[in-house]
Amino acid sequence: NLCHLTEFRRHGALAVVKNLPVTHVHRVIKEPLCPWFCSLWLGPFRVRLHHACCKKFHSENGNDLHPLDEPRFPPVPDWDRLEHDLKDVDEQVFYRRLNKFTSSQEVLSFISTLQALPDTMAAGALQRICEMENQSGGPGPPKEILENSIFQALCVQVEQEPSNLSNTGLVAALQALTLLNVGPQSSLLLNLVAECQHRLQRGTLDVHSLCNLMESLVKLQGPGCLMLRLIMDELQGENLGNFTPEDIVALYRTLQLCSEKVDQHQEFLNKINNFSLSIVANLSPKSISQMLTALVILDQTQALPLVIKLGKYVVRYIPHFTNEELEKVLEAFIYFGHSDRFFTKALEQHIVSLCLALDPQLVSRVMEYCSQKLILSKPIMNAVAETFIQQSEKFSPRQISVLIEPFGKLNYLPPNASVLFRKLENILFTQYNLFPPKALLKLLHSCSLIERHPVNFMAKIFSPCFLQQLQGEEPYLDRLSLAQLTQLLVTSILECPFYKGPRLLPKYQVKSFLTPCCSLETPMDFRLYKSVVVGLIDLLGARCYFASRVLTPFGYTIDVEIKLDEEGFVLPLTVDEDGHQRLALCIDGPKRFCMNSKHLLGREAIKQRHLHLLGYQVVQIPYYEIEMLKTRLELVEYLQRKLFSQSTGIR
Numbered sequence: 001n002l003c004h005l006t007e008f009r010r011h012g013a014l015a016v017v018k019n020l021p022v023t024h025v026h027r028v029i030k031e032p033l034c035p036w037f038c039s040l041w042l043g044p045f046r047v048r049l050h051h052a053c054c055k056k057f058h059s060e061n062g063n064d065l066h067p068l069d070e071p072r073f074p075p076v077p078d079w080d081r082l083e084h085d086l087k088d089v090d091e092q093v094f095y096r097r098l099n100k101f102t103s104s105q106e107v108l109s110f111i112s113t114l115q116a117l118p119d120t121m122a123a124g125a126l127q128r129i130c131e132m133e134n135q136s137g138g139p140g141p142p143k144e145i146l147e148n149s150i151f152q153a154l155c156v157q158v159e160q161e162p163s164n165l166s167n168t169g170l171v172a173a174l175q176a177l178t179l180l181n182v183g184p185q186s187s188l189l190l191n192l193v194a195e196c197q198h199r200l201q202r203g204t205l206d207v208h209s210l211c212n213l214m215e216s217l218v219k220l221q222g223p224g225c226l227m228l229r230l231i232m233d234e235l236q237g238e239n240l241g242n243f244t245p246e247d248i249v250a251l252y253r254t255l256q257l258c259s260e261k262v263d264q265h266q267e268f269l270n271k272i273n274n275f276s277l278s279i280v281a282n283l284s285p286k287s288i289s290q291m292l293t294a295l296v297i298l299d300q301t302q303a304l305p306l307v308i309k310l311g312k313y314v315v316r317y318i319p320h321f322t323n324e325e326l327e328k329v330l331e332a333f334i335y336f337g338h339s340d341r342f343f344t345k346a347l348e349q350h351i352v353s354l355c356l357a358l359d360p361q362l363v364s365r366v367m368e369y370c371s372q373k374l375i376l377s378k379p380i381m382n383a384v385a386e387t388f389i390q391q392s393e394k395f396s397p398r399q400i401s402v403l404i405e406p407f408g409k410l411n412y413l414p415p416n417a418s419v420l421f422r423k424l425e426n427i428l429f430t431q432y433n434l435f436p437p438k439a440l441l442k443l444l445h446s447c448s449l450i451e452r453h454p455v456n457f458m459a460k461i462f463s464p465c466f467l468q469q470l471q472g473e474e475p476y477l478d479r480l481s482l483a484q485l486t487q488l489l490v491t492s493i494l495e496c497p498f499y500k501g502p503r504l505l506p507k508y509q510v511k512s513f514l515t516p517c518c519s520l521e522t523p524m525d526f527r528l529y530k531s532v533v534v535g536l537i538d539l540l541g542a543r544c545y546f547a548s549r550v551l552t553p554f555g556y557t558i559d560v561e562i563k564l565d566e567e568g569f570v571l572p573l574t575v576d577e578d579g580h581q582r583l584a585l586c587i588d589g590p591k592r593f594c595m596n597s598k599h600l601l602g603r604e605a606i607k608q609r610h611l612h613l614l615g616y617q618v619v620q621i622p623y624y625e626i627e628m629l630k631t632r633l634e635l636v637e638y639l640q641r642k643l644f645s646q647s648t649g650i651r
Contacts, residue, residue: 211243276306327362347380356387366380400424408448441484455492461485461488478518525589584616586608588604
């Protein structure tokens with residue numbers, strides 16, 4: 001009796017309806033065998049089954065017994081179509097159930113309640129279990145999962161009959177294997193790869209399957225996978241218009257895994273880069289992050305239009321990125337040198353809203369981005385400072401170095417600076433030996449830029465032991481490290497005259513902070529310099545009354561130097577004397593300031609501070625004041641006010 005069956009598979013349902021005696025069909029419609037049957041296998045297609053049953057009444061009992069509305073019920077039911085529809089509903093409901101589970105144990109418990117499971121669904125369940133275990137951060141499913149009888153049964157089912165898998169099931173099975181860390185000689189892997197090759201030769205794989213299979217095969221067998229070239233040739237012959245956004249992102253991920261062979265695929269990559277411009281609007285936050293990551297690894301610097309367009313959509317999605325995804329976005333922007341004021345504004349709002357919930361790695365990446373692009377964002381830096389004060393134990397020594405360095409580089413002290421640097425000093429005292437030497441040097445040098453000179457650690461970093469650690473296995477210390485050490489020494493001499501500890505040996509000291517490759521000063525803006533020189537000649541009467549690019553004994557290079565005697569007269573260069581007063585003109589172009597601001601960088605602030613301590617009268621001539629002058633006469637009057645504002649006039 002059909003009504004007493006406890007389980008009723010979909011193909012059985014249709015077969016029974018077609019051959020069921022008419023006296024029993026009514027009970028099938030009115031009294032479903034069990035709620036599970038109707039909800040899982042039939043779902044919204046129960047009405048179609050009802051129509052089929054009514055058709056059976058109609059054919060066996062005549063029109064008068066059960067009149068039918070012909071437009072509403074088709075005269076001949078399409079049983080194959082009904083079975084296909086029911087199969088689709090089965091899979092949709094099954095995968096919805098899978099996605100609701102929060103642990104692999106729940107999935108295994110659910111699978112254990114099913115007496116039969118189609119091969120494709122078995123592959124999907126296997127993939128879901130592996131995904132859940134991978135999300136936990138481990139190298140793969142733990143031993144208790146691998147030894148679970150249900151899990152092993154799923155693997156056996158997929159291995160024995162891979163030909164029964166749909167393309168979707170084959171993809172799911174291979175994606176599961178990428179998370180299982182199976183060996184290259186695994187029978188399960190070999191069977192699935194053989195099935196892939198068979199379908200590839202027959203041409204039965206669609207674009208979506210090809211994209212995902214290629215990614216899985218590269219993960220499992222490496223860039224040298226024999227099928228990779230075949231799949232790539234197949235995809236290059238396809239019209240990119242047939243690719244979904246997910247397919248394009250899968251292509252990027254796959255090519256990213258074969259970055260050493262990028263030259264072989266560059267022509268195809270160029271087509272993908274150009275086509276991707278049209279699908280950016282349809283990408284999810286996760287896909288945008290993955291695409292940007294691939295562009296970095298593949299070194300697609302020529303795809304800057306794509307990066308810019310992706311950047312516009314990043315602004316909208318910032319609250320929806322995970323910490324890891326946002327970190328990858330920032331890494332890409334750093335790599336391509338991309339910045340956007342709308343992105344900065346959105347990033348500020350996001351960081352401030354999270355504040356104490358910020359992930360340490362994300363904090364470090366945000367500060368690295370601000371440092372690299374010279375973005376002085378006070379909301380971000382204040383939030384980061386507060387996060388570090390409250391949760392400093394979460395940050396590694398390297399992350400602390402990356403976090404603090406921008407404060408010095410951008411010449412900014414947060415409102416809670418005293419608490420911040422007291423916390424930093426305590427960490428340095430307790431974890432000094434844990435800091436990598438170069439990271440520690442950058443950290444201490446950054447502190448000195450903003451008048452937080454680490455005098456308590458000077459003896460340690462000037463010691464031969466630290467210098468040897470800093471050099472490592474290299475034959476000599478790099479130029480930047482030597483310059484930073486020298487500037488720390490100069491700061492100790494000029495700002496901390498009470499320091500009587502060890503000093504940097506002369507052989508480690510640089511003569512100039514202005515060098516082509518690793519300078520601690522910003523070179524002059526040549527056009528701005530030429531304009532100022534013209535005005536100075538008009539003002540002073542001749543070129544001999546000022547010197548350019550003057551190197552001081554402490555390593556700083558003065559843009560323009562003017563000497564005055566005791567009575568205020570300008571001395572020509574031919575006079576061999578220091579003069580009563582020396583003017584140091586700092587001709588500050590845009591590169592000496594934070595981006596889109598009038599705030600000097602830390603390296604320029606410490607230079608002007610030290611020149612003042614050396615006895616110079618520092619005269620700052622910023623570009624934004626020069627740009628406002630319309631005529632040559634205005635320039636001369638401006639320079640006269642700047643140079644002799646406290647004098648009675650030029651003599």
